[in-house]
Amino acid sequence: xxxxxxxxxxxxxxxxxVIVLGFAAGRWNAGNLAHIEEWGLGGRRFGTxxxxxxIGGDAYTAYTFIAIPALxxxxxxxxFFAVPYTVVCYPILYLVFPKLWRVAKAHGYITxxxxxxxxxxxxxxxxxxxxxxxxxxxxxxxxxxxxxxxxIGALGLPGHIPLIIxxxxxxxxxxxxxxxxxxxxSIVKDLLIYLTxxxxxxxxxxELGGFGAVFAQIPTAKLLLPTPPADSGGAYTGYATLALGSxxxxxxxxxxxxxxxxxxxxxxxxxxxxxLPAYTIMLGMLALIGFMAVAAGVRDMPEFASGFAQYxxxxxxxxxxxxxxxxxxxxxxxxxxxxxxxVPAAIMAIAAANIFTRxxxxxxxxxxxxxxxxxxxxxxxxxxxxxxxxxILAIPATxxxxxxxxxxxxxxxxxxxxxxxxxxxxFNGWALLAGWAVGVVSATWLAGLNHFTGAIWxxxxxxxxLPSYIALATVLLNAGVAAALSLxxxxxxxxxxxDETSAADYG
Amino acid sequence: xxxxxxxxxxxxxxxxxxxxxxxxxxFGFPFFYWYQIAIVPVxxxxxxxxxxxxxxxxxx
Numbered sequence: 001x002x003x004x005x006x007x008x009x010x011x012x013x014x015x016x017x018v019i020v021l022g023f024a025a026g027r028w029n030a031g032n033l034a035h036i037e038e039w040g041l042g043g044r045r046f047g048t049x050x051x052x053x054x055i056g057g058d059a060y061t062a063y064t065f066i067a068i069p070a071l072x073x074x075x076x077x078x079x080f081f082a083v084p085y086t087v088v089c090y091p092i093l094y095l096v097f098p099k100l101w102r103v104a105k106a107h108g109y110i111t112x113x114x115x116x117x118x119x120x121x122x123x124x125x126x127x128x129x130x131x132x133x134x135x136x137x138x139x140x141x142x143x144x145x146x147x148x149x150x151x152i153g154a155l156g157l158p159g160h161i162p163l164i165i166x167x168x169x170x171x172x173x174x175x176x177x178x179x180x181x182x183x184x185x186s187i188v189k190d191l192l193i194y195l196t197x198x199x200x201x202x203x204x205x206x207e208l209g210g211f212g213a214v215f216a217q218i219p220t221a222k223l224l225l226p227t228p229p230a231d232s233g234g235a236y237t238g239y240a241t242l243a244l245g246s247x248x249x250x251x252x253x254x255x256x257x258x259x260x261x262x263x264x265x266x267x268x269x270x271x272x273x274x275x276l277p278a279y280t281i282m283l284g285m286l287a288l289i290g291f292m293a294v295a296a297g298v299r300d301m302p303e304f305a306s307g308f309a310q311y312x313x314x315x316x317x318x319x320x321x322x323x324x325x326x327x328x329x330x331x332x333x334x335x336x337x338x339x340x341x342x343v344p345a346a347i348m349a350i351a352a353a354n355i356f357t358r359x360x361x362x363x364x365x366x367x368x369x370x371x372x373x374x375x376x377x378x379x380x381x382x383x384x385x386x387x388x389x390x391x392i393l394a395i396p397a398t399x400x401x402x403x404x405x406x407x408x409x410x411x412x413x414x415x416x417x418x419x420x421x422x423x424x425x426x427f428n429g430w431a432l433l434a435g436w437a438v439g440v441v442s443a444t445w446l447a448g449l450n451h452f453t454g455a456i457w458x459x460x461x462x463x464x465x466l467p468s469y470i471a472l473a474t475v476l477l478n479a480g481v482a483a484a485l486s487l488x489x490x491x492x493x494x495x496x497x498x499d500e501t502s503a504a505d506y507g
Numbered sequence: 508x509x510x511x512x513x514x515x516x517x518x519x520x521x522x523x524x525x526x527x528x529x530x531x532x533x534f535g536f537p538f539f540y541w542y543q544i545a546i547v548p549v550x551x552x553x554x555x556x557x558x559x560x561x562x563x564x565x566x567x
Binding site: 077080083084087088090091094095210211212213214215223224225227236237239240243244267270271273274275277278280281284285288 | 510513516517519520521523524527528529532534535536537539540543544546547548550551552554555557558561562
């Protein structure tokens with residue numbers, strides 16, 4: 001019943017240790033956890049290193065660790081877009097988010113949508129931004145569960161029971177400890193991940209005869225991007241727009257915004273824009289594990305046949321780890337991936353709960369009082385986790401992947417309302433809402449034409465074919481609509497009087 | 508104005524036609540792979556320089 005005893009025991013010990021840590025975290029640097037800024041934002045006092053672990057643990061998730069190598073394993077070079085993606089996101093972090101932190105601190109905002117409401121005095125625009133965040137987060141939590149399910153399955157543990165237990169505990173410590181729990185656990189998680197990846201990229205290539213031998217096993221068609229035809233941007237524009245669009249979207253997700261706003265100040269964010277790329281090097285190495293799985297030939301090993309049959313292309317990483325490492329170290333690696341699911345899942349639940357409380361509940365429910373807002377947030381966080389578990393148990397995993405793809409295309413539509421607005425008050429709130437609607441509808445429509453499986457659409461511009469990440473093309477349309485409508489709307493019904501922020505708030 | 512140093516980060520990372528090639532190989536890595544990993548510390552350094560020049564020593 002336990003095909004990998006050493007791996008399973010080490011795995012279970014790690015998970016148990018992390019659970020204890022999660023409950024203990026509430027006492028760490030204790031604040032009044034009945035206050036939502038303490039529960040949901042850790043009191044805005046995380047320093048450079050805690051923020052580094054927290055934002056790193058938040059942005060580079062278990063799903064990433066499974067999905068990026070899986071993409072390299074299946075599709076080849078295109079999967080490496082994750083590296084330029086997590087390079088260009090950092091200048092964006094540096095330019096936009098220290099300003100967002102300052103204005104949020106000055107006015108007590110704990111979410112992106114609250115800033116939008118304060119800036120434009122428009123709760124409907126904030127509702128659109130907030131609902132987009134919650135909808136983009138739901139499938140993201142579900143995918144963390146899938147990441148965890150894959151390693152639990154690889155250990156040969158039975159059925160859904162371990163998954164349900166893990167996430168019941170997650171819901172419990174999120175409820176009691178708030179953001180301090182994932183902040184503390186992320187330190188353990190990241191150390192385990194670095195240990196696993198460093199060991200893997202040293203040991204496995206030696207077993208396979210060096211990196212040269214690994215790359216030599218990859219077919220030429222997958223080793224590089226195909227050269228585009230003369231009248232098309234081909235895979236080149238596809239790759240670059242995928243990287244840039246994903247980078248623009250990354251810090252707009254509620255969980256990443258929460259991670260940033262929990263920092264102690266703008267300098268912590270700026271330093272982290274320079275320090276967080278260390279995770280990108282790790283991610284690049286991890287992506288290459290997909291190629292190592294090809295070179296090791298795990299696909300054709302009989303002991304992994306049932307795993308590939310059940311988990312498909314997400315199975316190469318667990319299979320390679322089991323194949324290449326002694327049992328106890330495979331347990332460490334699987335523990336790292338599973339904890340890598342719990343950290344972002346907790347932050348996602350907290351972030352969605354902050355949005356529900358501040359941008360929906362207290363704004364649109366007439367009987368709501370700010371006194372009970374922390375209780376509302378705690379209950380909504382549990383709802384998010386339970387919902388994600390139910391989603392995974394009831395619906396095929398491919399739907400979660402498709403919804404996650406859509407989530408990225410939706411969340412980027414909040415870029416004009418959030419990122420542009422820390423620099424300028426040129427836009428009109430209703431124009432931004434119209435731009436958002438055009439962006440969401442056109443992105444969903446194009447993704448539908450791709451049957452919700454492809455992220456890239458081939459646009460035809462003046463006889464030239466320009467394949468582009470749908471999210472990037474549609475957010476340009478969104479920004480164009482918002483700008484074009486802002487001119488007449490500002491002339492007819494200027495909403496600048498609704499701006500509760502002042503230039504000094506942005507620093 | 509020092510923020511102009513952030514622009515090369517985008518150029519280096521998104522210049523796909525330039526780096527989509529197999530040679531020169533470094534430590535067994537085709538150019539496509541080692542180049543994209545190598546620009547990560549470069550990006551980090553550029554962001555750090557911008558931070559250091561702009562930093563006025565205020566509170567966190």
